[in-house]
Amino acid sequence: MRIVIVGGVAAGMSAASRAMRHNPHAEVVVFERGEYISYGACGLPYVLGGEVKDFEALIARTPQQMRGRGISVRLRHEVTGVDAGARTVTVVDHASGRSVAEPYDQLLLATGVSAIRPDWARTELSGVHVLRDIPDGQAIEASLQGASRAIIVGGGYIGLELAEALSCRGLSVAVVEKAPEVAGRMLDPEYQHRVRGELEDNGVTVHCSTTVEGLTGRDGRVTGVQTDGGFLHADMVIVAVGVRPNVDLARAAGVRIGKTGAVAVNIRQETSVAGIFSAGDNTESIHRVTRRKVHIPLGLTANRMGRVAGVNMAGGDATFPGVVGSSIFKTFGLGVARTGLTQQEAGTLGLDAVSVDVRSTDHAGYYSTAKPIYVRLTAERGTGRLLGTQLVCHNHESVKRVDVVAALLHGRGKVQDLFETDLSYAPPFSGVWDVLLVAADRLSREIHKNSE
Amino acid sequence: MRIVIVGGVAAGMSAASRAMRHNPHAEVVVFERGEYISYGACGLPYVLGGEVKDFEALIARTPQQMRGRGISVRLRHEVTGVDAGARTVTVVDHASGRSVAEPYDQLLLATGVSAIRPDWARTELSGVHVLRDIPDGQAIEASLQGASRAIIVGGGYIGLELAEALSCRGLSVAVVEKAPEVAGRMLDPEYQHRVRGELEDNGVTVHCSTTVEGLTGRDGRVTGVQTDGGFLHADMVIVAVGVRPNVDLARAAGVRIGKTGAVAVNIRQETSVAGIFSAGDNTESIHRVTRRKVHIPLGLTANRMGRVAGVNMAGGDATFPGVVGSSIFKTFGLGVARTGLTQQEAGTLGLDAVSVDVRSTDHAGYYSTAKPIYVRLTAERGTGRLLGTQLVCHNHESVKRVDVVAALLHGRGKVQDLFETDLSYAPPFSGVWDVLLVAADRLSREIHKNSE
Numbered sequence: 001m002r003i004v005i006v007g008g009v010a011a012g013m014s015a016a017s018r019a020m021r022h023n024p025h026a027e028v029v030v031f032e033r034g035e036y037i038s039y040g041a042c043g044l045p046y047v048l049g050g051e052v053k054d055f056e057a058l059i060a061r062t063p064q065q066m067r068g069r070g071i072s073v074r075l076r077h078e079v080t081g082v083d084a085g086a087r088t089v090t091v092v093d094h095a096s097g098r099s100v101a102e103p104y105d106q107l108l109l110a111t112g113v114s115a116i117r118p119d120w121a122r123t124e125l126s127g128v129h130v131l132r133d134i135p136d137g138q139a140i141e142a143s144l145q146g147a148s149r150a151i152i153v154g155g156g157y158i159g160l161e162l163a164e165a166l167s168c169r170g171l172s173v174a175v176v177e178k179a180p181e182v183a184g185r186m187l188d189p190e191y192q193h194r195v196r197g198e199l200e201d202n203g204v205t206v207h208c209s210t211t212v213e214g215l216t217g218r219d220g221r222v223t224g225v226q227t228d229g230g231f232l233h234a235d236m237v238i239v240a241v242g243v244r245p246n247v248d249l250a251r252a253a254g255v256r257i258g259k260t261g262a263v264a265v266n267i268r269q270e271t272s273v274a275g276i277f278s279a280g281d282n283t284e285s286i287h288r289v290t291r292r293k294v295h296i297p298l299g300l301t302a303n304r305m306g307r308v309a310g311v312n313m314a315g316g317d318a319t320f321p322g323v324v325g326s327s328i329f330k331t332f333g334l335g336v337a338r339t340g341l342t343q344q345e346a347g348t349l350g351l352d353a354v355s356v357d358v359r360s361t362d363h364a365g366y367y368s369t370a371k372p373i374y375v376r377l378t379a380e381r382g383t384g385r386l387l388g389t390q391l392v393c394h395n396h397e398s399v400k401r402v403d404v405v406a407a408l409l410h411g412r413g414k415v416q417d418l419f420e421t422d423l424s425y426a427p428p429f430s431g432v433w434d435v436l437l438v439a440a441d442r443l444s445r446e447i448h449k450n451s452e
Numbered sequence: 453m454r455i456v457i458v459g460g461v462a463a464g465m466s467a468a469s470r471a472m473r474h475n476p477h478a479e480v481v482v483f484e485r486g487e488y489i490s491y492g493a494c495g496l497p498y499v500l501g502g503e504v505k506d507f508e509a510l511i512a513r514t515p516q517q518m519r520g521r522g523i524s525v526r527l528r529h530e531v532t533g534v535d536a537g538a539r540t541v542t543v544v545d546h547a548s549g550r551s552v553a554e555p556y557d558q559l560l561l562a563t564g565v566s567a568i569r570p571d572w573a574r575t576e577l578s579g580v581h582v583l584r585d586i587p588d589g590q591a592i593e594a595s596l597q598g599a600s601r602a603i604i605v606g607g608g609y610i611g612l613e614l615a616e617a618l619s620c621r622g623l624s625v626a627v628v629e630k631a632p633e634v635a636g637r638m639l640d641p642e643y644q645h646r647v648r649g650e651l652e653d654n655g656v657t658v659h660c661s662t663t664v665e666g667l668t669g670r671d672g673r674v675t676g677v678q679t680d681g682g683f684l685h686a687d688m689v690i691v692a693v694g695v696r697p698n699v700d701l702a703r704a705a706g707v708r709i710g711k712t713g714a715v716a717v718n719i720r721q722e723t724s725v726a727g728i729f730s731a732g733d734n735t736e737s738i739h740r741v742t743r744r745k746v747h748i749p750l751g752l753t754a755n756r757m758g759r760v761a762g763v764n765m766a767g768g769d770a771t772f773p774g775v776v777g778s779s780i781f782k783t784f785g786l787g788v789a790r791t792g793l794t795q796q797e798a799g800t801l802g803l804d805a806v807s808v809d810v811r812s813t814d815h816a817g818y819y820s821t822a823k824p825i826y827v828r829l830t831a832e833r834g835t836g837r838l839l840g841t842q843l844v845c846h847n848h849e850s851v852k853r854v855d856v857v858a859a860l861l862h863g864r865g866k867v868q869d870l871f872e873t874d875l876s877y878a879p880p881f882s883g884v885w886d887v888l889l890v891a892a893d894r895l896s897r898e899i900h901k902n903s904e
Contacts, residue, residue, distance in 0.1 A: 010884075043818055043879045050820075051880070057818040157878075288874075299884045300877045321872040328876035337876050366495055366509040397849050400881050407859045407873045420773040421859045422740075424780035424789050425752045426609075427495045428503075429852050432462075432751045 004104035008032030011280025011306030012110035018310030033078035049165030082253035106313035113243035127222040154240035155182030160331040174205040198334040260295035269309035279305035286322035335396030340388020360435040362398035364427035377439035456556035460484030463732025463758030464562035470762030485530035501617030534705035558765035565695035579674040606692035607634030612783040626657040650786040697734040712747035721761035731757035738774035787848030792840020812887040814850035816879035829891035
């Protein structure tokens, strides 16, 4: 059996490892158009910021190590076509420029996402970057030499991680965001402003409700950004306005693309075309709270999907359970986390949601290192079914308790289930009533009130 | 309606507040034999160690504040008898020495626990202490003046929190423990030694398998401890060998005491005698994993029981859902947490349990502040039902993820449920596969193997 995998990062390499483990007699071939496989892309901002020593540290496994496991990895090999009838792919070897047809029995599309580059960002000027992969990171690193003013376009989590990183490197940083607030896709408005506050407290200038219209340059290097709110000087611009799934190959193969714009699959990661699987950032998943298809490209999800695809391609039977929308990030000292739905998202979906906001401390209030923690907890009115939570705290690790709610969301837990959970308590870890319990207690009194 | 509460700390004051909220017309009277109410006893070691500025900081509410809510608090009033037929209690006012009968409609016994003092610790010598309440803490604080060598007898969590606190105050500290290892009631043997290592790495001498036989003194002050392993010099001895529930009053009232030695109650916190409730450290609860009665005196449990009793005494209907055995502590830099059952506990109960041990990092392995984290995850063979987990990490707060497993234990979750949970991930918070997911993955492969 010959298993061909297109893309050698999170989903692709997880699939390769699992397939080989499940069926040691399979032939597993990975085509990666880039020069690196199996690296932690989520760590890229931290290499730039200095929390990780170098880009190599992000690489979990080398092609040599994969070969040791019987997996063939071909770098700088780009798959440009699929013939699903003949079960072959067309592969271009960028070293030689030659193109060959390679047969497969099972094919995995793990083609990931690309950073969106608006028209104004398609430029020859140096100093203009996106951050998706190690070469992008290396280009930013090189660009940092002699730079003193950076503009980050986009206030999502990658933009905000980069704001911290470049500030740590001594640059003066501004964030330009089209929406009225940063972190707008992750949090309700009441929590977005706390994130903006953290940026401003750390010397980052934040321009919200501001649209970029173009770039200026001199001697081939970017010198600034023209926005609808005025001109901003910069010798470095990072474009972090979002990603789009790489679905051209899937589309060319006749694979169905979902309404989200990502590849549609069933819970076995099978696409609409026999013998073709899809996994990772290019692929839809099921949101367990809403039962709808979503496209939330994140590292753990990609790895999980890859494992499931790998097992199934090798003849096994695995299923992907879906996501509940957990995400977490840190910018400067602030930890931010959410899972499930925000109040706003629940409203958009037509759910009758009710939320409470609680301010407490992450450790016992009297304990020296305690800091305020802000939590919004959201449930369905009447039924008390948990819908989601949002947390913000200056002890950044304290927002990881979001995972408790994530666990309950998987089982369609109720507010009462959260309240009854026997959470651990000692003063250096939480208050006797952890903020999640306080929120559940208050929310339990709201869920039976009628909406106004 | 007259509600009388015996004991004004965690369970008692929670009950008082809830009763008054539920029925604002009730008369609520709290008799507290000591001088303080509503304080966080769990914070006592941290006042001594300097993490909390003074003992007053532990006091959540004063008698004046409670009176403002319509709750009458009588300090230094000890309830010495109950006439359940006449529905009266006998109360001694320690200020005047007078004793009066007080009527009640509903009575709550929230009498807590006492520190066990073995025969050798019943001494007139100064410098010998237990730590249960604020006066104990103040006595230790006074005793610290001029002290240089402390011996802590008992290697449970209070002893280990004190070992850290007294070391922080500059004392030379030794721990004497009867069992072969410290933290023996909380962890499996494979994890106990990590706790001992942390103590030794911080200059604490640990004497395990060592029994205290007596104390020596001079001029009325303790000078050392005689053990079966030799003599140890000390100018301060803290006895932290455990607690026993204060059930004399319950027993005198004809209330049934459970096999655990604590007061037996139903899920409404009602005792065997009509009109008498019991809540807090003196009271049994149900372990949700084993469905057995247990006595695990902890702060959150006491508060929860008190709330339930308060609502019910005031005419409402609340139930206590039971515990899953979550506990957590810190000693020096090490965080230690557990929930559910250890492998050893499961074996003692006759369960066919299987465990895996995982060593990972608490943050992404390449992230600067990542530290090793050790996890044991335990499930029932065959069914895959989760039974418990134990975690140890030098970033102490990282072991708070124990709460994810606690949430699943409440719903009788399986290993697969834990593995499928969409945990949050970013490099400063965890690895892409959080250690709990790694453990669940490995354990899922073990649960269907036959036992040897």
